[in-house]
Amino acid sequence: MKKILVLPGDGIGVEVADQTIRVIDHLNTSNNLNVEYEKDLIGGASYDANGEPLTQHVLEKAKQADAILLGAVGGSKWDNVERTKRPEAGLLGLRKELELFANLRPAIVFDALSSSSSLKEEIVKGLDIVIVRELTGGVYFGQPRGIEEYESGKQKAIDTQIYFDYEIDRIARVAFNLARKRNNKVTSVEKANVMETGVLWRKVVKNTHRDFGDVELENMLADNCAMQLVRNPKQFDVLVTDNLFGDLLSDCAAMLTGSLGMLPSASLGAEVEGKTNGMYEPVHGSAPDIAGQNKANPIATILSFSMMLRYSLDQQDLAKIVEDVIQEVLNEGFRTADIYNNDSQTLVSCSKMGDLIIERL
Numbered sequence: 001m002k003k004i005l006v007l008p009g010d011g012i013g014v015e016v017a018d019q020t021i022r023v024i025d026h027l028n029t030s031n032n033l034n035v036e037y038e039k040d041l042i043g044g045a046s047y048d049a050n051g052e053p054l055t056q057h058v059l060e061k062a063k064q065a066d067a068i069l070l071g072a073v074g075g076s077k078w079d080n081v082e083r084t085k086r087p088e089a090g091l092l093g094l095r096k097e098l099e100l101f102a103n104l105r106p107a108i109v110f111d112a113l114s115s116s117s118s119l120k121e122e123i124v125k126g127l128d129i130v131i132v133r134e135l136t137g138g139v140y141f142g143q144p145r146g147i148e149e150y151e152s153g154k155q156k157a158i159d160t161q162i163y164f165d166y167e168i169d170r171i172a173r174v175a176f177n178l179a180r181k182r183n184n185k186v187t188s189v190e191k192a193n194v195m196e197t198g199v200l201w202r203k204v205v206k207n208t209h210r211d212f213g214d215v216e217l218e219n220m221l222a223d224n225c226a227m228q229l230v231r232n233p234k235q236f237d238v239l240v241t242d243n244l245f246g247d248l249l250s251d252c253a254a255m256l257t258g259s260l261g262m263l264p265s266a267s268l269g270a271e272v273e274g275k276t277n278g279m280y281e282p283v284h285g286s287a288p289d290i291a292g293q294n295k296a297n298p299i300a301t302i303l304s305f306s307m308m309l310r311y312s313l314d315q316q317d318l319a320k321i322v323e324d325v326i327q328e329v330l331n332e333g334f335r336t337a338d339i340y341n342n343d344s345q346t347l348v349s350c351s352k353m354g355d356l357i358i359e360r361l
């Protein structure tokens, strides 16, 4: 029996998590999924109840769980709360404590939505790639950093890009292992032409590749990769890159697919207390503008759960079933408001989208 911790969070996080829980319940009864889950608080909801956006109690439960499903956190209600107690601090704290160093962001274009992309339909139709972004190292954390005066009245800013060989090796392993479950190709992205970290990155990835001879490895400069992503994104399978390039390239790839309400993600961790953690969450936030109105698109969260099935619960077949069913519902023309764009489609609520998915499961 696998154990999941569900942290719905705030705003639409609660609504989309509810629909995903219905999917889990259904798979438990109809497909012998055999998963036990427990719900708890994070973000603003936890602050309101406990005065902390992430309690020690929830952190301990997260460490013990086989995987975590998170909705979203945040909202203007907590705008004036001290920075360390804001909802986002709870999420960042959880990622840090679980050492979630690998962020997986798939960019999948469902056939029914291929005309919603800003690119031509033939370029994105059938797109299915994953960007693996290093999440805990690089220029966002490197020391020294800061803004200093170098002459009276004049300032300079410093950020430091640092990568240790072991950080590159472990993220490369995530990418190669992932490629083995997909189309066996990894593109490693850096700037080895102008950056020392790029040179080390390329060298370490090449070394790690020795353990994955069956997977094809390609090296690409980050600027070229940005260009290739909009020119011919279907050439990629798994892209692996550092924190900064991953931040930019994953947002760019995400937009190939159309809507924020469709984008899942996973963050995988180092071994903590003998366990590898995985946290699964939609890319979007708590959407205060539509919260409480039953309008949110639950698909990003349900797809995040299907990533959990694939990467933490070893249920590849069920993951495929969930993804196929979502494809089917979209093909039949059902749309939540964020992806609704013409009269031939049927506009549905968040819970109705949940009903339609469960009926077809």
Ligand code: NAD
Residues within 6 Å of the ligand: 012, 016, 071, 072, 073, 074, 075, 076, 088, 091, 260, 261, 262, 281, 282, 283, 284, 285, 286, 287, 288, 289, 290, 295, 296, 297, 298, 300, 338
């Ligand atoms: P957002 O992602 O919450 O919303 C951006 C826009 O997209 C809104 O118009 C919203 O209605 C729409 N949208 C987002 N998800 C949707 C869905 N599933 N279905 C339909 N429409 C959807 O980003 P924001 O407005 O910049 O941030 C709102 C709050 O969320 C802030 O407090 C922010 O800090 C927080 N946030 C949290 C996370 C997270 O929990 N991981 C991520 C981003 C933002």
